[in-house]
Amino acid sequence: MSEFRITGKAKLAGVIGHPVTHSLSPVLHNYWLARKEIDGAYVPLSVAPDVFVTAVKGLQASGFRGANVTIPHKEAAFAIADEVDPMARIAGSVNTLVFREDGTIHGSSTDGFGYIANLEADGIDVTALANRGPALLLGAGGAARSIATSLLEKGFQVIFSNRTAERADGLANELDAAWRRHFPKGDAPRLSTVAWDKWEEQLSELALVVNTTSLGMQGGPAPDWTPDLSRASSHLVVSDIVYVPQETLFLKAAKERGLTTSGGLGMLLHQARPGFKAWFGADTEVDEATAAYIRAALNKR
Ligand SMILES: NC(=O)c1ccc[n+]([C@@H]2O[C@H](COP(=O)([O-])OP(=O)(O)OC[C@H]3O[C@@H](n4cnc5c(N)ncnc54)[C@H](OP(=O)(O)O)[C@@H]3O)[C@@H](O)[C@H]2O)c1
Incomplete structure (x- = not known):
């Protein structure tokens, strides 16, 4: 590894959050920077909501190439971007800002990209899966x-089920309207909801079920959450975006039934790739060494 990796010409990026101490992004990006011997640095930036715009302008003025944006700034990041990717526009949320040389800001939302890339890395043919049946999302929050x-x-076809039913209905309606606005001549999106106490009854008809709630998370509201998967068909793919623990009881129960599963750590790693490429100019690998490094960082917490 180069002895003087960070020089006066270092490429700079960071993550803006409030709080930001929980973010693993500095660990991940600086790991990749060191591994690739890139003259660059990625720093945590704790920014209160009322100074978000000032902070972004300050980073631009200081030569930063851009930033990730996390809670509670994803809507403000959407608003500050001069141009946003179509999927970020539909989601109404941005987590990656790229500062262009002409002074404009480009925004994208890479969580969905990271989720799909992780399914594919786990050997799941996502296009074939979409033809097999609907996806049920448990939860109706930011993820x-x-x-x-x-x-x-x-x-x-996407079905939401959420403890707070109005939030699921609201999200389905909002995405439906945004999709139709963006693709006025295309097919309407297939969105619906199912009651929180009824989703297990739908399992036999599904191709994919995704837990996007904090249920099953260590230190979360119900770490021992284990839904009833007895109605699942043998081709159901079960995925969980919770990554602490890496194998939630939900995934464990699915594996015990012989179902294909996909965990949350890979999504966290893959969602970082587009930002790294834009700021530091290099592709990244999500391999076992990267996952082991992040697991070690998680274990130290
Ligand atoms: N792997 C990754 O890269 C990645 C990325 C983003 C997030 N995540 C994980 O995803 C989870 C959700 O994140 P988020 O940003 O979407 O959070 P969020 O916006 O706060 O949404 C939280 C969701 O969890 C539900 N929930 C919370 N407690 C519940 C309970 N006791 N029973 C039933 N539902 C409950 C909420 O339902 P209500 O609407 O009823 O409150 C809501 O749907 C977190 O565990 C986070 O760590 C992982």
Whole structure:
């Protein structure tokens, strides 16, 4: 590894959040920078909502190439971008800002990309899966919004089920309207909802079920959450975006039934790739060494 990796010409990026201490992005990006011997740095930036715009302008003025944006700034990041990717526009949320040389800001939402890339890395043929049946998303928060948009783009029929039913209805209606606005001549998106106490009854008709809630997460509202998968067909793919623990009880139960599963850590790693490429100019690998490094960082917490 180069002795003087960070020089006065270093390429700079960071993650803006409030709080930002929980973010694994600095660990991940600096790991890739060191591994590729790139003259660059990626820093955590704790920014309160009322100074978000000032902070972004300050980063631009200081020569930063861009930033990731996390809670609570994803809508503000959408608003500050001069141009946003179609899927970010439909989701109404941005997590990756790229500062262009002409002073404009480009925004994208890479969570959905990361989710799909992780399914593919796990050997799942996503296009074939979309033809097999609907995807059921458990949850209707920020992660569900990005993942649902990318699943719609892949041709899935998307069903939401959420503890707070109005939030699921609201998200389905909002995505439906945004999709029709963006693709006025295209097919209407296939979106619906099912009651939180009824989704297990739908399992036999599904191709994919995704947990996007914090259920099953260590330290979350119900770490021992284990739904009843007895109605699942043998071709159901079960995925969980919770990554602590890496194998949730939901995934464990699915594996015990012989179902194909996909965990949450890969999504976290893949969603970082487009930003790294834009800011530091290099492709990244999501391989076992990267996953092991991030697992070690998680274990130290
Ligand atoms: N792998 C990754 O890269 C990645 C990326 C983003 C997020 N995540 C994980 O995804 C999870 C959700 O993140 P988010 O940003 O979408 O959060 P969010 O916007 O706060 O949404 C949280 C969701 O969890 C549901 N929920 C919370 N407690 C519940 C309970 N006791 N019973 C039933 N539902 C409950 C909420 O339902 P209500 O609407 O009823 O409150 C809501 O649908 C977190 O665990 C986060 O760590 C992973």
